[in-house]
Each structure stands twice: as C-alpha cells, then as structure tokens.
Amino acid sequence: xxxxxxxxxxxxxxxxHPEAGLVAGQVGTIVEQLADAVFEVEFSDEEGRTxxxxxxxxxxxxxxxxxxxxx
Numbered sequence: 001x002x003x004x005x006x007x008x009x010x011x012x013x014x015x016x017h018p019e020a021g022l023v024a025g026q027v028g029t030i031v032e033q034l035a036d037a038v039f040e041v042e043f044s045d046e047e048g049r050t051x052x053x054x055x056x057x058x059x060x061x062x063x064x065x066x067x068x069x070x071x
Contacts, residue, residue: 003063005030005039011061020054027064028052
C-alpha cells in the first residue's frame with residue numbers, strides 16, 4: 001500500500017535532476033504542495049543549509065518511512 005505524500009515528509013528522488021544539481025537517491029523534505037501531486041522539495045546539507053529547492057511531481061518521489069506502516 002502506497003501512502004500519499006504529505007507536507008514535511010522526508011522523500012528521496014527517483015530520477016536525476018542535473019539542472020538542479022540533484023541525482024536519484026538524494027533526500028529532501030516536502031515543504032509545500034503546489035498542486036495536486038506536485039510538491040516543493042527542499043534539499044539541505046548536514047548543517048541544515050539549503051542547497052536546492054525544486055518543484056517535483058509525486059511520481060518522481062518516494063517517501064522514506066522510519067516507523068512500521070501497516071500493509
């Protein structure tokens with residue numbers, strides 16, 4: 001069961017975005033929902049400094065879950 005993406009979800013990229021300096025697997029946080037299934041995702045370094053912010057469709061993201069989720 002795939003849960004819908006939500007504000008503040010931690011997500012990983014499923015595709016490269018060279019125009020933003022991002023590659024598949026990089027981790028970001030959803031900071032805004034721009035439209036149905038389109039999200040603004042912020043990418044930050046270990047010190048919390050933002051190095052990229054980009055609008056992405058849900059189809060290019062996977063939510064990272066840190067707790068068990070019922071199937």
